[in-house]
Amino acid sequence: MRAQIEAAKKRRQEEEEERKRREAEAEEEEAKQxxxxxxxxxxxxxxxxxxxxxxxxxxxxxxxRRAxxxxxxxxxxxxRRATEVAAQQxxxxxxxxxxxxxxxxxxxxxxxxxxxxxxxxxxxAEDEEEExxxxxxxxxxxxxxxxxNEQCRINTxxxxxxxxxxxxxxxxxxxxxxxSCL
Numbered sequence: 001m002r003a004q005i006e007a008a009k010k011r012r013q014e015e016e017e018e019r020k021r022r023e024a025e026a027e028e029e030e031a032k033q034x035x036x037x038x039x040x041x042x043x044x045x046x047x048x049x050x051x052x053x054x055x056x057x058x059x060x061x062x063x064x065r066r067a068x069x070x071x072x073x074x075x076x077x078x079x080r081r082a083t084e085v086a087a088q089q090x091x092x093x094x095x096x097x098x099x100x101x102x103x104x105x106x107x108x109x110x111x112x113x114x115x116x117x118x119x120x121x122x123x124x125a126e127d128e129e130e131e132x133x134x135x136x137x138x139x140x141x142x143x144x145x146x147x148x149n150e151q152c153r154i155n156t157x158x159x160x161x162x163x164x165x166x167x168x169x170x171x172x173x174x175x176x177x178x179x180s181c182l
Contacts (some may be wrong), residue, residue: 152181
């Protein structure tokens with residue numbers, strides 16, 4: 001009987017060890033599955049973050065493309081307008097109707113002044129600059145000169161160069177120096 005009790009104890013002990021081993025394996029398997037699940041969730045979060053970043057990059061790229069397209073359209077519109085203005089100015093010609101037509105009497109006065117100065121030595125840079133500046137009247141008066149009851153002084157050579165550039169197709173953002181009243 002003693003041997004049977006010993007054998008029963010031993011069996012119980014083996015069964016207990018087997019049960020503990022199975023529980024440990026089950027816990028280990030459960031921990032492994034949990035780790036795999038967490039890794040999969042982390043992978044999904046990273047993939048989602050990358051997708052969001054890619055989408056943001058595409059939107060930013062689309063905005064830059066739209067801005068560049070808008071700038072190109074505005075530039076084309078400015079060129080078109082400049083061409084129309086040049087065509088209108090060319091159509092006005094020297095008829096006396098254009099706002100930048102030179103007052104003929106002022107032009108004659110300048111020629112007379114040049115003849116008087118002929119042979120009187122070297123002219124200074126200031127005198128040369130004045131030669132280029134011409135008095136304009138009529139419709140060419142700017143608001144300031146009309147208010148002050150004066151004639152406008154402009155650089156007609158600069159205006160002619162500017163008109164030529166516009167006719168050739170060059171577009172400038174602003175008027176060149178000397179083309180507006182001083």
